[in-house]
Amino acid sequence: MSEQELKALRVRIDTLDEKILELISDRARCAEEVARVKMASLAEGEKPVFYRPEREAQVLKRVMERNKGPLSNEEMARLFREVMSSCLALENPLHVAYLGPEGTFTQAAAMKHFGHAVVSKPMAAIDEVFREVVAGAVNFGVVPVENSTEGAVNHTLDSFLEHDMVICGEVELRIHHHLLIGENTKTDAITRIYSHAQSLAQCRKWLDAHYPNVERIAVSSNAEAAKRVKGEWNSAAIAGDMAASLYGLQRLAEKIEDRPDNSTRFLIIGNQEVPPTGDDKTSIIVSMSNRPGALHELLVPFHDNGIDLTRIETRPSRSGKWTYVFFIDFVGHHRDPLIKGVLEKISQEAVALKVLGSYPKAVL
Ligand SMILES: C=C(O[C@@H]1C=C(C(=O)O)C=C[C@H]1O)C(=O)O
Structure with missing residues (x-):
């Protein structure tokens, strides 16, 4: 390639960069405007909700659907993830606790999910991430929940039994050691x-x-x-x-x-319920009485309604020797009428049923 050609291409890139710069700034101003509208429409005593995971999932999906290359969908979505992260930080920067110290895969998962424009806080243990979220010291927490080679992260499952919070999202990360x-x-x-x-x-x-x-x-x-x-x-x-x-x-x-x-799935925990996007998952905990056929009874309503179970895990219940709770993930949102019906059926048979949260399926 001649020097002349190279020069011309760089001039073109400079012109494009100027346009991109202008467009990103326009977008950021729009996000500021969104924040103003959110604040103006608050009822008395109501707190503003700046972060909207269901909307962010929609934005990323749209980008992936419309992308014509040469950048891959994942690469393009990653760039937009960062743009959104910076726009949201203009509205109100998120505070995110994760299983630390700095340099863990959980930190990488937090950055993948929220982008880099967040205030992140490394915690020494999974339980501390939960405590931080429940106490309201951060907006969200990120914890590992399962690995494709090694299975469940039991500390995380057990923490769900002890703390009241909402699962607001999931993120999957390829793990290279x-x-x-x-x-x-x-x-x-x-x-x-x-x-x-x-x-x-x-x-x-x-x-x-x-x-x-x-x-x-x-x-x-x-x-x-x-x-x-x-x-x-x-x-x-x-x-x-x-x-x-x-x-x-x-x-x-x-x-x-x-x-x-080898991949690990992480959960985003918070205090805010996430509205449906049309492509969601729900996580529940169920405890059944210890009798023959209990697990079968639990699973029948899912089967009868054609609901896709993505995971089922068993843990000791901690309330009695040899009694168990089931952690179940399935496709759908707990506000969908079909899912509502299934949950009602299960709660009739179960000793206890807790919806941990419905959240958009991982986009990236
Ligand atoms: C701009 C908004 O606020 C936040 C920023 C978003 C963005 O930059 O696209 C999307 C959702 C929210 O997390 C919004 O709610 O639309």
């Missing part, structure tokens, strides 16, 4: 590998094949593992990209997860 070392690590003298127990489990076969005799040490998070390695010469950590760059570690081996499709 790397074996990370620090500047001082002697690669032929590694005697211990740190990571979170879930990550060690997700890389079990790889570790068996490559480091069968090295001690595997479970720590509170992958970011904590990365932090420890920085100061030691005989250890390595398993963690993701964010932790690697945060602590300046090198990748000794990349993408070492046993399953190439």
Whole structure:
């Protein structure tokens, strides 16, 4: 390509950037106007709701439907995600707690869902994220709930039994693990590998094949593992990209997860109910009396009404020995008449039924 051609293309890009700049500013002014309208239409004592996840899901879906390339739908939606995040921050910046410390996959999930224009707050444990949300110290919390290789995150399920809040969204993240070392690590003298127990489990076969005799040490998070390695010469950590760059570690081996499709699903918890979008999911907790056929009775109304169950999980109920609660996710919104009917049927049979929330299916 000649210098001349390159120059002409750059002039075109500059002109386009000016237009984009103007359009983004117009959009931001519109969002400011939306905030003004929201404030003006409040009833006495009513608090404004600036963040509207159902609307954001619609915006992203529209972008993906209309995108003609060459950027992929995911890439385009990611860009719009950030634009919306900045527009919302003009209205009112969101405060989001997540399972920390900085550099965890949960932080990456929070950024994927809300964009980067939020005030984020790392918490030391899942239960603390719940407490922060229930106390109203933040608008939302982000916690992991299940991994495609390792299954349920029990701390999260148990926290739902103890706290009253609403599930407002879900986000799925592809999880890639790397074996990370620090500047001082002697690669032929590694005697211990740190990571979170879930990550060690997700890389079990790889570790068996490559480091069968090295001690595997479970720590509170992958970011904590990365932090420890920085100061030691005989250890390595398993963690993701964010932790690697945060602590300046090198990748000794990349993408070492046993399953190439390894993904984790996270939930967004808050205090605000989300209206239907037409493409929603609902999460409930049900406890049934301990008698033959109880689980069957619970599932029949879903089957009879053709409702798609996306997950069912069992946990000890904590209110009696050998009694259980079921965590069920299904497609639909609890305000849909069909779903309402099903929930009524279930509540007639159940000892207790709690709707944890209805929320838009993950878009990104
Ligand atoms: C602009 C609004 O407020 C927020 C910002 C949005 C946006 O930038 O598109 C969308 C939904 C809200 O989270 C709105 O409610 O429409």
